[in-house]
Amino acid sequence: MKLLVAVDCSDSTQKVVNKAQEMAKALSATLWIIHVAQPEPDFVGYETGPQTERDYVAQRFRTEHSQIQEIAEILRNQGIETTALLIQGPTVETIITEAKKLEADMIIMGSHGRNPISELFLGSVSKGVISQSNCPILVVPIH
Numbered sequence: 001m002k003l004l005v006a007v008d009c010s011d012s013t014q015k016v017v018n019k020a021q022e023m024a025k026a027l028s029a030t031l032w033i034i035h036v037a038q039p040e041p042d043f044v045g046y047e048t049g050p051q052t053e054r055d056y057v058a059q060r061f062r063t064e065h066s067q068i069q070e071i072a073e074i075l076r077n078q079g080i081e082t083t084a085l086l087i088q089g090p091t092v093e094t095i096i097t098e099a100k101k102l103e104a105d106m107i108i109m110g111s112h113g114r115n116p117i118s119e120l121f122l123g124s125v126s127k128g129v130i131s132q133s134n135c136p137i138l139v140v141p142i143h
Contacts, residue, residue, distance in 0.1 A: 001029035004104040006095050006129070007071070009035055009064045012142040016110040017071055019140045023108065024080045031075060031082040034098055035068050036091045037061055061086065092128035099135060108138045 005020040007013040017033070024031050037060075065086045072084035087094050099107055111126040126139050 001027045001105045003029045003031050004099045004107045005031055005033045006109040007035050009067050012110045016140050020108045031080055032102055033068050033072055034085045035064055036094045037064055037086055037088045091125050095129050096132050104135055106136045110140045110142045
């Protein structure tokens with residue numbers, strides 16, 4: 001079984017990873033930990049903008065990459081085959097695309113449970129993935 005675990009590198013990440021770890025052990029599954037990084041739209045490709053902004057975005061990517069690599073290493077040390085992926089792109093579309101590419105049997109992700117007004121303006125990643133995915137999704141409530 002193949003599980004794609006979408007994390008946002010926030011305080012909620014560990015809760016999602018714990019559930020994924022539990023599922024992987026129970027199902028003898030392989031995990032892919034994915035974090036979708038979205039730079040500021042003006043800096044996609046890093047061709048424009050001040051050097052300080054490009055340096056900031058690059059440092060943020062390095063930090064996020066280190067975080068997910070550390071998570072993967074901990075899981076591998078527990079005997080769970082795990083690969084960490086940091087991919088740049090629109091969050092929902094990137095998660096769906098990677099799930100198809102990897103032929104994931106399930107997507108595991110968190111939900112912050114934002115209120116309806118916030119969701120109206122910001123949208124909901126979990127809602128978007130649920131509406132577009134062809135595979136089952138386990139949504140871990142964060143709050």
